[in-house]
Amino acid sequence: MDALLKAGKEYVCIMHLHAEIPISKIHKASKEFIGKITQLPPVKSAVKRQLREREIYYLEILEIKEKDVLFIVGCQAGTYIRTLCVNWGRALGTNAHMAELVRTKAGPFKESEWYSLHDLKDAYELYKTENNDSLLKKIIKPTEFGISHLPKIWITDNAVDTVCHGANLNIPGITKLESEIKKGDNIAIMTIKNELVGLGISELSTEEIMNQNKGLAVKTTKVFMEAETYPHYNRPHYSQPARNN
Amino acid sequence: MENKLLFEQIERKVLVKKESVTDVKYGKKPEERAIEELLNNGVICLNKPQGPSSHQVADYIKQIFNVEKVGHGGTLEN
Structure with a gap:
């Protein structure tokens, strides 16, 4: 699971600005947050509060409606989007906060392959009652x-x-x-x-x-694999070199 | 240009170090695993509902699938 925590992530986020800012200025400022950025994790966070460098792979504004900015961002694991919003607001000469956040990718997992608890229940029932595992096989993927x-x-x-x-x-x-x-x-x-x-x-x-x-x-x-799934390999036997007594 | 995360930007080719064959007697291709095997060992990308914790949701899944072990690999922080 660690392999997944360290993988890159993609989020869709709504940032709420505390003042109306011209659209062109918002777009221009967004460019400053692509590439290497430094962040101070938020007060309420899971990690030690010290400046750390993170990489933003892409940041694209999808829609701006008055003070709300909808954007998609692909970033290195451990990037705080909450902090990104605050800093973006400051760069615009105002304040901003994160209003909504959805993760759309985590490593190989993409939004298109999300399933709900209801999907799980339906798929399992179909399997148990009709012995049809087609839905369940779509949902549960090999490790x-x-x-x-x-x-x-x-x-x-x-x-x-x-x-x-x-x-x-x-x-x-x-x-x-x-x-x-x-x-x-x-x-x-x-x-x-x-x-x-x-x-x-x-x-x-x-x-x-x-x-x-x-x-x-x-x-x-x-x-991950259980021992003895494959046979134990014995090295080919080599005869001992003759010793001079 | 399509937006890509770091690992998606790297194009990897497969290189052969030395030829070797595998014995069909041992192991099994992932796509040939039976549903019972997947229920014992598999991954699900779940759209976690708001409200219950990741831990609670792992518990729900245990009940739905009637299995003993379910873990989670990180959830969106709010």
Whole structure:
């Protein structure tokens, strides 16, 4: 779940300005909040109140009606939209507050795939009473869906069980990997069948993994697959070198 | 231009480090899992109603699906 908390988010928000401001000024000021910004988390917040840098990937005004500004914003995890509204208001020479907020994306989860508790109940009833799992299968997605935004490394069948036991992933266990992996990235460790084995932190970049034949590639941080799903791999037996007595 | 979050901006290609095949005897492709398996291990993107806490909603889902463990991975702060 941590993988999701750290993923980028998209919100749709209504900011309420405390004074009427010309539309062109609001648009112009919005540009200042795209890219790297610094924020002081709000007084009531879950984190320590100290200035921190966050990235706004996009910010687009959808509609302005008198003092209300409807906008969509894509941002790094941990961006306070409440604070963004306050700062945007200040940049306009007035005050502003966040009136409404809806999250429309969190990592791979998008608004179009939201379901309500009623949907869940209906789907489960259909399954229980008529043995029809078509609705339920649409709603409950494999765990793999929740990490689909992470870069992936696929491992050989032989390497699966050791990772299941919490071992780190070494280069010889890798069969395929995605490009653009950097050292320190959160990585999803997958089987060739595209099952999630676990998560880890990359110790090497894609290029380094491609160019080296041994060594530590990924430090395993969380295991999802149950041990013994794949067989335990016994190293080929090598005979002991003869000793000179 | 379509708006994209950081991870959506990165286009990743799959590179082969060394060829390997998988044994059909072990594991299962995610799309081949039965509904019972998904009920035991799966994710749902829920539009949480206003009012009850995330924790309470996880409890409702436990009741609806008659399962023992339900967790949540973060909710919108208001």
